[in-house]
Structure formats: structure tokens, C-alpha cells
Amino acid sequence: MKSLSTGAVLAAGAELVRxxxxxxxxxxxxxxxxxxxxxxLYRHVPNADSLSSGVxxxxxxxxAEVTRSGxxxxxxxxxxxxxxxxxxxxxxxxxxxxxxxxxxxxxxRAVDALLQSMHDEGVEGFEAVAAVNAVFxxxxxxxxxxxxxxxxxxxxxxxxxxxxxxxxxRLTALAEHYTTARFDLHFDYxxxxxxxGIAARxxxx
Amino acid sequence: MKSLSTGAVLAAGAELVRxxxxxxxxxxxxxxxxxxxxxxLYRHVPNADSLSSGVxxxxxxxxAEVTRSGxxxxxxxxxxxxxxxxxxxxxxxxxxxxxxxxxxxxxxRAVDALLQSMHDEGVEGFEAVAAVNAVFxxxxxxxxxxxxxxxxxxxxxxxxxxxxxxxxxRLTALAEHYTTARFDLHFDYxxxxxxxGIAARxxxx
DNA sequence: ACCTGAACACCGTTCAAGT
DNA sequence: ACCTGAACACCGTTCAAGT
Numbered sequence: 464m465k466s467l468s469t470g471a472v473l474a475a476g477a478e479l480v481r482x483x484x485x486x487x488x489x490x491x492x493x494x495x496x497x498x499x500x501x502x503x504l505y506r507h508v509p510n511a512d513s514l515s516s517g518v519x520x521x522x523x524x525x526x527a528e529v530t531r532s533g534x535x536x537x538x539x540x541x542x543x544x545x546x547x548x549x550x551x552x553x554x555x556x557x558x559x560x561x562x563x564x565x566x567x568x569x570x571x572r573a574v575d576a577l578l579q580s581m582h583d584e585g586v587e588g589f590e591a592v593a594a595v596n597a598v599f600x601x602x603x604x605x606x607x608x609x610x611x612x613x614x615x616x617x618x619x620x621x622x623x624x625x626x627x628x629x630x631x632x633r634l635t636a637l638a639e640h641y642t643t644a645r646f647d648l649h650f651d652y653x654x655x656x657x658x659x660g661i662a663a664r665x666x667x668x
Numbered sequence: 669m670k671s672l673s674t675g676a677v678l679a680a681g682a683e684l685v686r687x688x689x690x691x692x693x694x695x696x697x698x699x700x701x702x703x704x705x706x707x708x709l710y711r712h713v714p715n716a717d718s719l720s721s722g723v724x725x726x727x728x729x730x731x732a733e734v735t736r737s738g739x740x741x742x743x744x745x746x747x748x749x750x751x752x753x754x755x756x757x758x759x760x761x762x763x764x765x766x767x768x769x770x771x772x773x774x775x776x777r778a779v780d781a782l783l784q785s786m787h788d789e790g791v792e793g794f795e796a797v798a799a800v801n802a803v804f805x806x807x808x809x810x811x812x813x814x815x816x817x818x819x820x821x822x823x824x825x826x827x828x829x830x831x832x833x834x835x836x837x838r839l840t841a842l843a844e845h846y847t848t849a850r851f852d853l854h855f856d857y858x859x860x861x862x863x864x865g866i867a868a869r870x871x872x873x
Numbered sequence: 874a875c876c877t878g879a880a881c882a883c884c885g886t887t888c889a890a891g892t
Numbered sequence: 893a894c895c896t897g898a899a900c901a902c903c904g905t906t907c908a909a910g911t
Contacts, residue, residue, distance in 0.1 A: 466875085490904060501904080503876050511904055562763045562812065565826055565846075571836055578838035591838075592845040593857040596809075597802070604805055607767065621770060631776055633783035633796075640797040641770075653798045659872075660865025667864070671894085695885065706885085708895050716885055877910070884903060891896070 467497065469507045469517070476518035477553070485555025488518060515559075520568050522556050525549040527569035529576035535584035536658050539577060539595075543602040543654055546573070550606040557606035564599070574599060586665055594661045601657055605650050608641075672702065674712045674722070681723035682758070690760025693723060720764075725773050727761050730754040732774035734781035740789035744782060744800075745859060748807040751778075755811040762811035769804070779804060795869065799862055806858045813846075 476493050483492075490511050494501040508514045526546040532538055550557040564570035574595055581591040622635055640649060681698050688697075695716050699706040713719045731751040737743055755762040769775035779800055786796040827840055845854075 489902095491902080500877055502878085502906095505905080506875060558767045561766060561809075568834065571827075571839060572834050575834075575836040575839040578842060582838060588842070589845045589853060589857060592842050593854055593861065596854075597806075597858060597861060600805055600809060601802075604801075622776075629773065629777050629780075631780040633787055634776060634780040637783060637793070637797055640794055649794060652794050653801075656795070656798050656865040656869055657802075657861070658865075659868040660861040660863070663864040663868040664861055694883090696883080705896055707887095707897085710886080711894060875911085877908105879906105879908090881906080882904090885901090887898105887900080889896105889898090892894085 467499065467503065467507055472497070472504055472507050472514070473517045473521040476514060477521045480518060480522065480553050480556060485553070485559050488515060490514060516563065516566055519556065519559055519563060522550070522553050523560055523567055523569040525569075527572040527576075529573060529580065531580065535580040535586065536662060538580040539598050540654060540658060542573065542577060543598055544650075546602040547606050547650065550603065551609055554610050555607075557603045557610065561600070561603045561607065564603075570599075584665075586661075590664070590668075594664075597657055597661070598654070601653060605653070672704065672708065672712055677702070677709055677712050677719070678722045678726040681719060682726045685723060685727065685758050685761060690758070690764050693720060695719060721768065721771055724761065724764055724768060727755070727758050728765055728772055728774040730774075732777040732781075734778060734785065736785065740785040740791070741859070741863065743785045744803045745855070747778065747782060748803055748855060748859075751807045752811045752814075755808070756814055759815050760812075762808045762815065766805065766808045766812065769808075775804075802862050803859065806855070810855065 472493060475496050476488055479492055479496055480488055490504055491501045493514065494504055497503075504514070508517060526542075526549055529538055529542050532541070550560070560567060560570060564574075577595045577598070578591055581587075581594060586594060622631060622638055677698060680701050681693055684697055684701055685693055695709055696706045698719065699709055702708075709719070713722060731747070731754050734743055734747050737746070755765070765772060765775060769779075782800045782803070783796055786792075786799060791799060827836060827843055
């Protein structure tokens with residue numbers, strides 16, 4: 464199946480990330496998956512870096528949309544849940560987005576829409592920026608954390624190894640909070656703490 | 669100057685990151701900097717991945733220490749400021765640590781000490797984990813953001829480019845808040861949001 | 874216009890060899 | 893014990909060539 468297109472290249476890249484993780488993405492792996500020579504991609508994508516950011520935008524497309532319920536906190540919560548769900552299937556994508564969100568169109572559109580929600584709620588200036596930033600980072604970090612910890616026993620193994628050199632009593636005691644097991648619970652809880660903090664701050668002003 | 673050591677290899681790696689950024693780090697670049705064959709490093713470091721994490725730990729060593737003032741929130745704030753200052757000279761290190769903090773000894777020790785501060789303040793369980801996590805990620809994101817934005821005009825240039833395809837009115841209006849200059853203000857606000865969230869949470873229970 | 878093939882400068886890493 | 897050198901399988905990318 465020849466006659467490629469930019470869309471086909473990015474879609475193939477996204478599939479590759481879903482199956483083998485963000486680090487497996489390269490000009491050559493995408494080319495092989497498409498049954499084509501690496502050089503063929505240069506007709507549709509300027510270079511490797513552009514392939515990465517293109518695939519990231521392709522993956523992140525579903526997070527651009529923000530539903531408007533009339534209540535900004537409901538919007539933030541709904542967006543965080545959808546974003547978390549959208550990124551978890553693509554190992555390493557959340558981490559990549561965490562570092563490159565400012566060059567990623569769907570992320571920029573999401574932030575803009577969330578800022579609009581806050582604006583309509585009466586939250587302005589850097590309070591709005593910090594609030595949106597906090598929720599944005601939370602959703603991405605949870606998605607990335609869930610992926611990192613997915614291998615069974617990573618937490619305890621790492622803690623055990625590190626504890627040989629240094630005692631980590633509090634971290635060890637709270638290790639359960641860093642595991643995947645009760646992830647939904649912790650996601651809900653953390654998000655609620657965050658939203659309550661923003662709301663309390665707003666009420667105080 | 670032959671007769672290497674693990675410490676010398678990691679120190680050379682850190683210097684290389686400081687001068688040319690995290691992406692410049694490799695077996696071969698470190699070897700050349702030490703005036704030695706790439707294979708010579710394998711005597712002191714098991715593989716490339718281990719070189720990366722070793723250099724990251726080397727760079728992050730100063731963030732392990734947490735000063736205890738008696739007030740946990742003072743400790744959090746002081747630690748975040750020192751961490752930010754420690755990571756900014758090493759381009760890309762904060763982003764790397766953001767993804768790999770759980771395998772990095774100084775980061776684990778810092779988190780443990782911060783959890784201890786919260787524990788002594790009477791903040792336990794998930795509240796403590798969420799609070800420390802948020803501050804930790806916040807400090808790293810700001811360090812990384814400051815590096816990313818260091819090139820003059822990145823924010824406005826990116827926004828202008830993105831705005832060709834999609835209007836980003838709120839983001840454009842608030843662009844100044846995403847620049848480096850506002851670090852202190854953002855830090856204070858982020859911390860306050862966190863504390864208010866915990867307080868609201870406790871009041872509700 | 875679109876894709877191929879050879880080539881080059883990079884990676885990490887194995888294995889055999891030097892001292 | 894410590895380092896070197898050749899070799900191999902990967903990268904991204906340029907350039908000339910095919911259709």
C-alpha cells in the first residue's frame with residue numbers, strides 16, 4: 464500500500480507508540496511499519512523531530528476539546544478525566560507531552576479553553592494560569608505515573624534497592640499511595656484536593 | 669590522564685550536560701571528553717542507561733537535603749527554591765528528573781524528608797503524598813519551563829505560530845504569566861492553592 | 874511528484890586482543 | 893585490572909538516481 468500522506472505517517476507513528484512506547488518511535492521504525500523506505504517519509508514530514516511532535520499532536524488531539532457545563536470546576540474535572548484516559552494507552556506520551564505541551568497544538572487549545580472557563584467563572588490573571596497549570600500537570604503526571612508503575616512491584620523493588628544506601632521511612636510507610644492498585648481512588652482524591660484548593664482561594668478573594 | 673573512576677565519569681557527564689544539555693550525554697561524548705575510548709567506560713558504568721541515571725543522580729545530589737525549620741510549609745518552600753536553583757544550570761536535567769525521579773536517589777531522599785516534615789506537621793496519608801508531589805513537580809516544572817523559555821520570545825513566537833491555525837485568545841492575553849520572570853509569584857500561589865485544598869479537605873471531613 | 878539505494882556520521886554494545 | 897580496536901546493528905540525514 465504506497466501513496467502515503469502526512470496523516471497516514473502520523474497515524475502509523477501513534478500506533479507504534481501505543482504498541483511499543485514512545486521510545487520506539489523513529490523514522491526507520493515508522494517507515495518499516497508502513498512497508499516503505501525511511502527516505503519516503505521525508506516527503507511528508509520535514510525531519511525526525513517534526514515526526515515526534517506531529518505524532519504527539521496526533522495522540523493528544525482528543526484532549527483539545529473542553530466541554531462547557533457552565534461551572535468551571537466541573538469542566539476542569541471532566542477534562543482531567545478524559546485527558547488521563549486518552550493518554551494512558553500510549554506509554555511515554557504523557558511524559559513527552561509534559562515537557563513539550565507548549566509546542567503541541569491540542570494542549571495549547573485545551574489550556575486556552577480551560578482559561579476561558581476560569582475567566583467566565585471570574586478567576587483571572589495568574590490565579591487562572593496557576594490553577595489551570597496545576598490541573599493540567601496533575602492529569603499528565605497521573606497518566607505517566609500509572610504507566611511507569613505498571614510493571615508489578617516497581618515501587619517496592621526500587622524502594623528496597625534505594626533503602627540499602629539510605630533509609631526512607633516515610634516513603635516506605637506511604638508506598639501504597641505510589642502504586643497503581645488504587646489508582647482511580649487516588650486520582651479522584653488528588654483532583655478533588657486540587658479543585659477544592661482553587662475554589663477556597665477564589666472564595667477568599 | 670588515564671585511571672578513571674565512576675565518580676570521574678559521572679562528573680564529566682554532568683559537566684557535559686551543563687555545557688551542551690541533557691541530549692548531548694552519551695557514552696561516546698563522555699569518553700571523548702575524558703580522552704578515552706568508549707569501551708573504557710564500561711569498566712566503571714554497566715551501560716548507557718546507567719550512565720544517564722548516574723549523571724542525573726550526580727546533578728540532583730544538592731536537592732536531597734531538606735532543612736528543618738519546625739514549620740513544614742517553610743521547609744517545602746525553601747526546598748523548592750533551592751531545587752529550582754540547583755537544576756537550572758543543567759539544561760534538560762529537570763525534565764529528565766521529572767520522568768525518572770522515582771529511580772533517582774537524591775529525589776527519593778528529598779521526598780522522604782519532605783514527607784517527614786508533613787508528618788511532623790500532622791499531615792498524613794494521601795494528603796501528605798499529594799502535597800509533597802505537587803510541590804516537587806512544581807519546582808521541577810518551573811526549572812524546566814525557565815530553561816525552555818530562556819530563548820527570547822519563545823512564548824510569543826509559539827503562540828503566534830499556533831494562532832495561525834487556531835485562535836488562542838485567553839492564552840495570548842495571559843502570555844506574560846508563562847514567562848520566566850514570574851517564578852516567585854507562581855510558586856507562592858501554587859503552594860497556597862495546595863494548603864487551601866488540604867484545609868478545605870480537613871474542614872469537610 | 875514520489876519513492877529507492879548508497880553513503881556518511883552518529884549511536885550502544887560485544888568480543889577478542891593488548892598491557 | 894584496565895584500556896584499545898575492530899565489528900555489528902542501530903540511529904538521522906544528504907545526495908543522486910530511478911519511475
